[in-house]
Amino acid sequence: MPQRRSHVDPSAAQTELAVALSALRADLDAPVDFPAEALDEALSSPSPPPELDLRDVPFATLDPPGSRDLDQAFHLERAGRGYTVRYAIADVPGFVSPGGAVDVEARRRGQTLYAADGSIPLHPPVLSEDRASLLPDVDRPALVWTFGLDGDGTVVDTSLERALIRSRVQLEYAGAQDAVDRGEDGPVSLLPEIGRLRIAQERARGGASLNLPDEEVVRTDAGGYAIRRRSPLPVEEWNAQLSLMTGMAAASLMLEAEVGILRTMPRPDDAAFDTFRRQTAALGRPWTTGDYGDFLRDLDRTDPLTLPVLQAAATLFRGAGYVTFDGSTPTDTVQAAIAAPYAHATAPLRRLVDRWTLTICLAVSRGEAVPSWVRDSLADLPGLMQDSSQRASRLDAATVNAVEAALITPLVGSRVDATIIELRGERARIQLADPAVTASAPVPIDARPGDVIRLRVARADIGAGEIEFSLD
Template sequence: MPQRRSHVAPSAAQTELAAALAALKESLEAPADFPAAVLAEAAASEAAAPGLDLRDIAFATLDPRGSRDLDQAFHLERRGSGYTVRYAIADVPGFVTPGGTVDEEARRRGQTLYAADGTIPLHPKVLSEDRASLLADVDRPALVWTFALDSAGVVEDFRLERALIRSRAQLDYASTQAALDRGEDGPAALLPEIGALRIAQEKLRGGASLNLPDEEVVRGVDGTYSIERRHPLPVEEWNAQLSLMTGMAAASLMIDAGIGILRTMPQPDERSFAAFRHQTEALGRPWTTGRYGDYLRELDRADPMTLPILEAAASLFRGAGYVTFDGPVPPETEQAAIAAPYAHATAPLRRLVDRWSLAICLAVSEGREVPGWVRESLADLPALMQESGQRASRLDSATINCVEAALMTPLVGSTVGATVIEVRGERATVQIAAPAVTASAPLPEGAVPGSTVQLRVVRADITRGEVEFAV
C-alpha cells in the first residue's frame, strides 16, 4: 500500500506546534542531554576484548534510511540444502560498566525515545551512534549468533560468540526492497528466501503478526511536520524474522540455564476471540475457521476493510510484559503472538533489557557463571521497562495528537469525509483521508465500521492535542 503523508504548512500553527512538542518532551522528564559525568565515562569506556576475528565475513546492516544507532548486522549464505545465518548484535555489555554512571542513567531512561524533533537516546551518542554502533567500514565488537537452518528454515543448531566484525554495507529498507524486486544480487539476496521460510515456520507454530500501518511524525528540512502512514515493506517483515529467531534462541538458552528475563504475552481469552469474530462479521470479512494468525496473514492489504479489521485485532495482542527468574522457570513462558518463548536480545543500543539478556546468554554460551550484577538487578527490570514503555507510549500518542490538531486547524468550520474504523458506544474511531488523521468522533446514526461519514470540524487545540467533531 502506498504511503500517505499530510503536511503542516509553515504558519502560526506551525510555531504553536513546535512549542507544544517541546513542552511535551519536558513534561516527560526525559532530557535529551546527558550529565557531564555520564558523557565522560562513555567517552572513556573501552570495549571488551573480542574472542574471534570475523572481519573477513561481509556483514551488512538494514535499517531506516539515515539511522546511526545500528544494533544488528547480518550475513546470509547457503549451507548445502539449508542456510547459515550470522546475526551480529552491538556489544553494549562490553562497553557499559555495571554500576557506573552510564549504567545508572540508562536504567533511568529505559529505552530510546523517538520524538518528532529528534531522539532522546538511551546511551550517549558517542556509544549509540558511534563506538558501539555497527557502522559500515569500521571494526566493531559484536556478539555474533550463528544459526544452522535446514531447507525448511528450521533451526538445527546455534551458538553465540564475542567477536570483532566489520560491516560492509549500510542498507535501508526502501532501496533494498527495490533492489530485491529487480532481482539484483547483494548482501540481502537470500533474505526473501529465508524470511519466507521463517514466516512459514511461524505459521506452523500458530504465531500471528498484526502488521498495522506505521504511523510516524516526520520533520522536514524546512522545519515543517508531517504524518506518514504506510504498511511495512516485505523486506522489513523478512528482516524482523531474523530478530525473532534470535529472540527465541536467547529465550531457550535462558530457560535451559534457569535464569533470565522473557518477553511474555498471554493467549487471548474466548471473550476476546468472540468479540473479534463479531467485528469481522460486521465488516463483511468474517473469521469463521482456522487460527487468527492465519486469518490476519491472508488479509488483502488493498482491501479498504483490512485497516478496520487490523485495528479490531489489536485487542488480541494485549497483556505483553516481562517475567524474570533465577531458579525455577515460571509456568507461563510463551509470547502468544510468536507462539514460543521469546526474549528481547537484539536492540541493546536502544532498549535496556537487551543488555541483561545478552550478558546471560554470553555467560551460558561460554560456560561461565552469570555475572553478579545481572543476578542482583534482574528483578528490577520489569518495572524499569514498564515505566519507560509508558513514557514512550505517552510521547508517541501525544505527539501524533498535537500534529493532527495542527493539520486540522485550517479546516475548523469545514466538513470532511471519514471512514469509520471502530465503534465504541456512541463514539467512533474514524480515519480521515486528507489530511491523514485518525480521531475520535461522535457516531453518526446508522454508521458501522467501514461506513463513510461526513463530520464537521468544530475545534482544533494544538497545545492539548485535541480535535472536536460534530455530526
C-alpha cells in the same frame, strides 16, 4: 495502504506546535542531555576484547533511512540444502560497566524515546551512534549469533560468540526492497527465501503478526511536520524474522540455564476471540475457520476493510510484559503472538533489558557463571521497562495528537470526508485521507466500519492535542 502525507507549513500554527512538542519533553521528565560523568565514561570506556575476527564476513545492516544507532548486522549464505545466518548485535555489554555512570543513567531512561523534534537516547550518542554502533566500513565489536537452518528454515544449530566485525553496507528498507524486486545479487538476496521459511515456521507454531500500518511524525523540507502512515514492506517483515529467531534462541538458552528474563504475552481468551469473530462478521470479512494468525496473515492489504479488521484484532495482542527467573523456570513462558518463549535480545543500543539478556546468554554459551550484578538486578527490570514503555507511549500519542491538531487547524469550520475505522458506542475512530488525521468523532446511528461519512471540523487545540468533529 498507500502512503499519504499532510503538511503543516511554517505559520502561527507551526510556532504553536513547536512549543507544544517541546513541552512534551518537560512533562515526561525525559532529558536529552547526559551527566558529564556519563559522557566521559562513554568516551573513555575500553572496547571489549573480541574472541574471534570475523571482519572477512561481509555483514550488512538494514534500518530506516538516516539511522545511526545500528544494533544489528546480518550475513546470509547457503549451507548445503540449508542456510547459515550470522546475526551480529552491538556489544553494549562490553562497553557499559555495571554500576557505572552510563549504567545508572540507562536504568533511569529504560529505552530510547523518539520525539518529533529529535530522539532522547538511552545511551550517550558517542556510544549509541558511534563507538558501539555497527556502522559501515569500521571495525566494531559485536555479539555474533550463528544459526544453522535446514531446508525448511528450522534452526538446527546455534552459537553465540564475541567477535570483531566490519559491516560493508548500510541498507535502507526501500532500497533493499527495490534490490529484491529487481532480483539483484547482494546482501539481501537470500532474505526473502529465509524470511518466508521463517514465516512458515511461525504459521506452523500458531504464531500471529498484526502488522498494522506504521504511523510516525516526520519533518518536512519546508520546516514543518507531517504524519506518515505506511504498511511495512515485505523486506521489513522478513528482516524481523531474523530478530524473532534470535530472541527465541536467547529465551531457550536462559530457560536451559534457569536464569533470565522473558518477554511474555498471554493467549487471548475465548471471550476475546468471540468478540473478534463478531467484529469481523460485522465488517463483512468474517473469521470462521483456522487460527487467528493465519486469518491475519491472509488478509488482502489492498482491501479498504483490512485496516478496520486489524484495528479490531489489536485487542488480541494485549498483556505483554516481562517475567524474570533465577533458579527455576516460570510457569508461563510463551509469548502468544510468537507462540514460543521469547526474549528481547537484539536492540541493546535502544532498549535496556537487552543488555541483561545478552550478558546472560554469553555467559551460558561460554559455560561461565552469570555475573552477580545481573542476578542482583534482574527483579528490577520489569518495573524499569514498564515505566519507560509508559513514557514512550505517552510521548508517541501526545506527539501525534499535537501534530494532527495542527494539521486540521486550517480546516476548522469546514467539512471533511472521513472513513470509519472502528465503532466505539455512539462514537468511532475515524481516519481522514488528507490531511492524514486519525481521531474520535460522533457517527450516524446506522454507521458501519468502512463507511465514509461527512463531518464538520468544530475545534482544534494544538497545545492540548485535541480535535472535535460534529455531524451537523
